[in-house]
Amino acid sequence: MSATTLPVALTAAAAGPPRSLWSDARRRLARNHAAVASAWLLAFVVLACFAAPWLPGLADPAAQDLRLGAALPSATHPFGTDELGRDLLVRVLYGGRISLLVGLVGTLVSLLVGVSWGAVAGYAGGKLDEFMMRTVDVLYALPNIFLVILLMVFFSRSLLMLFVALGLVQWLTMARIVRGQVLTLKRQTFVEAARALGASDRSIVFRHIVPNTLGPVVVYATLTVPAVVLQEAFLSFLGLGVQPPDASWGTLIADGARVMALFPGLVVFPGLALSLTLLAFNFLGDGLRDALDPQDKQQGR
Amino acid sequence: MTRYVVRRLLLFVPTLWVIATLTFLLMRLAPGGPFNAEREIPPAARAALAQKYGLDRPLAAQYATFLVRAARLDFGPSYKFPTREVREIIVEGFRVSAELGGWALLVALLVGIPLGVIAALRQNTLADTAVMAAALAGVSIPNFVLGPLLVLAFSLGLFWLPPALWEGPQSRVLPVLTLAAAYVAYVARLTRAGMLEVLRQDFIRTARAKGLPERVVVLKHALRLGLLPVVSYLGPAAAAVIMGSLVVEQVFAVPGLGRYLVNGAFNRDYTLVMGVVLFYAAFLMALNLLVDLAYAWLDPRVELK
Numbered sequence: 001m002s003a004t005t006l007p008v009a010l011t012a013a014a015a016g017p018p019r020s021l022w023s024d025a026r027r028r029l030a031r032n033h034a035a036v037a038s039a040w041l042l043a044f045v046v047l048a049c050f051a052a053p054w055l056p057g058l059a060d061p062a063a064q065d066l067r068l069g070a071a072l073p074s075a076t077h078p079f080g081t082d083e084l085g086r087d088l089l090v091r092v093l094y095g096g097r098i099s100l101l102v103g104l105v106g107t108l109v110s111l112l113v114g115v116s117w118g119a120v121a122g123y124a125g126g127k128l129d130e131f132m133m134r135t136v137d138v139l140y141a142l143p144n145i146f147l148v149i150l151l152m153v154f155f156s157r158s159l160l161m162l163f164v165a166l167g168l169v170q171w172l173t174m175a176r177i178v179r180g181q182v183l184t185l186k187r188q189t190f191v192e193a194a195r196a197l198g199a200s201d202r203s204i205v206f207r208h209i210v211p212n213t214l215g216p217v218v219v220y221a222t223l224t225v226p227a228v229v230l231q232e233a234f235l236s237f238l239g240l241g242v243q244p245p246d247a248s249w250g251t252l253i254a255d256g257a258r259v260m261a262l263f264p265g266l267v268v269f270p271g272l273a274l275s276l277t278l279l280a281f282n283f284l285g286d287g288l289r290d291a292l293d294p295q296d297k298q299q300g301r
Numbered sequence: 302m303t304r305y306v307v308r309r310l311l312l313f314v315p316t317l318w319v320i321a322t323l324t325f326l327l328m329r330l331a332p333g334g335p336f337n338a339e340r341e342i343p344p345a346a347r348a349a350l351a352q353k354y355g356l357d358r359p360l361a362a363q364y365a366t367f368l369v370r371a372a373r374l375d376f377g378p379s380y381k382f383p384t385r386e387v388r389e390i391i392v393e394g395f396r397v398s399a400e401l402g403g404w405a406l407l408v409a410l411l412v413g414i415p416l417g418v419i420a421a422l423r424q425n426t427l428a429d430t431a432v433m434a435a436a437l438a439g440v441s442i443p444n445f446v447l448g449p450l451l452v453l454a455f456s457l458g459l460f461w462l463p464p465a466l467w468e469g470p471q472s473r474v475l476p477v478l479t480l481a482a483a484y485v486a487y488v489a490r491l492t493r494a495g496m497l498e499v500l501r502q503d504f505i506r507t508a509r510a511k512g513l514p515e516r517v518v519v520l521k522h523a524l525r526l527g528l529l530p531v532v533s534y535l536g537p538a539a540a541a542v543i544m545g546s547l548v549v550e551q552v553f554a555v556p557g558l559g560r561y562l563v564n565g566a567f568n569r570d571y572t573l574v575m576g577v578v579l580f581y582a583a584f585l586m587a588l589n590l591l592v593d594l595a596y597a598w599l600d601p602r603v604e605l606k
Binding site: 141151230 | 319320327328437440441443446449453540543548551552562565566567574578585586
């Protein structure tokens with residue numbers, strides 16, 4: 001396996017000044033058209049959703065026009081309107097705000113927990129490591145949506161709880177990845193040097209080791225965002241996620257599915273927005289993985 | 302081999318114990334309770350309810366009873382439907398869900414594997430591109446979008462199939478298709494990748510050099526190893542099918558376990574939710590053990606320890 005990558009590394013070294021991992025990765029990523037297109041699409045979607053309240057010419061998402069009812073797409077309402085005469089494009093944009101926010105915050109929570117958990121377990125080793133990773137194994141036995149459902153059953157169904165619940169179930173794989181990285185990193189000489197200089201364990205782990213695990217962490221985080229967005233939509237569709245008056249892509253799809261016999265657009269447009277966003281995140285994540293981690297295309301699950 | 306199975310089975314106990322304890326603690330930590338109705342309940346009725354469900358006893362005693370009963374799959378009566386035992390609901394719902402999930406997995410394998418093999422054999426041709434594009438679409442359209450769309454097309458548009466319920470073979474088609482779609486796509490992708498990897502190897506060249514017909518090379522020699530990624534995916538796939546069935550049963554009003562779980566979660570039916578979650582955890586662990594055994598049987602290089 002390494003025999004095929006060696007010549008590339010050699011020619012790259014011979015071609016000019018040494019390149020860092022990141023600039024090398026950027027070049028590889030730029031050559032992946034699907035990933036680049038996905039990145040642009042995502043930038044557009046994220047910008048449109050988060051800037052929606054300040055965009056000129058957009059209606060209030062709650063503004064109803066009952067005379068209109070559910071209208072087909074037109075010049076004034078590009079996606080049409082829902083059965084209460086609310087503009088669907090605006091509702092999809094505002095729903096996207098919540099969906100994306102849940103995805104990003106959930107990923108952030110999972111990053112914080114997963115990276116710390118994995119780093120501490122890997123660095124400490126011994127009994128503590130054994131205990132921490134056994135915990136991860138046990139939690140793995142349960143599909144994580146069940147944990148979220150348990151949390152949403154026993155606690156309030158607020159948006160904050162949703163962030164925490166979705167983040168809390170996503171960190172397991174992250175912890176495993178980081179631990180694996182730390183196990184190899186902690187034996188390297190720069191860690192020994194830091195220790196010789198009198199750095200504390202805490203600063204060795206978080207200042208010296210964790211930054212070096214960034215590559216795989218970034219890749220996995222990019223793949224976590226769509227997973228969380230999907231889980232949020234899944235829960236909201238079932239009525240266990242985002243609660244009215246808040247709306248997300250999941251609740252829009254659920255609402256649309258209820259009346260789709262008469263107004264198919266109400267399920268098609270939010271569904272399209274969700275599917276395209278998920279697709280783009282997955283393309284980008286795959287692209288980043290190939291760019292940052294060219295030797296190991298099969299990692300992660 | 303036997304020792305391996307026994308050891309794995311012994312691991313079930315602590316894992317399930319941790320999950321059970323976790324759910325129990327979560328339930329007791331939670332603010333409010335299942336009887337916090339919108340209507341105020343008289344104190345006497347509340348006390349009677351607490352006594353009936355054993356909520357007035359000390360926490361440790363409740364925990365002990367809970368564990369002993371859970372070990373016998375006895376979770377007591379449902380909080381919302383007090384005339385029904387949770388175990389009864391699980392048995393009844395699982396029969397339906399198992400049928401739905403089983404068909405979905407079967408369809409995924411029977412369609413996904415041939416598609417993947419064809420794509421691998423005709424790598425970089427139109428057929429390959431078409432299969433992979435369809436697979437990509439299948440993976441990225443969530444089932445709660447696909448389900449309504451299929452209903453729209455085949456029930457409300459073409460009037461071919463019933464849009465809901467679980468009566469008669471025709472009503473099975475749409476739920477099974479909705480549930481299977483993503484896994485057809487995933488299995489096709491895994492099979493293609495696995496086959497491409499295997500077809501490059503020396504023993505395949507040897508088989509061809511011996512003059513074996515291509516059919517034998519592919520189906521007898523390559524497929525067995527090429528399917529390994531699919532086999533190791535079966536465990537996660539079963540878990541995913543169970544999760545997917547939560548949505549599909551809701552969309553198509555199928556009276557399965559997923560529907561009970563979702564409604565139970567919605568109504569804060571503590572005993573029902575705990576029972577179903579523990580049941581599914583045990584079920585998935587057993588399934589994963591079977592998958593590992595199948596893996597070892599397919600790939601002689603794997604040694605079970």
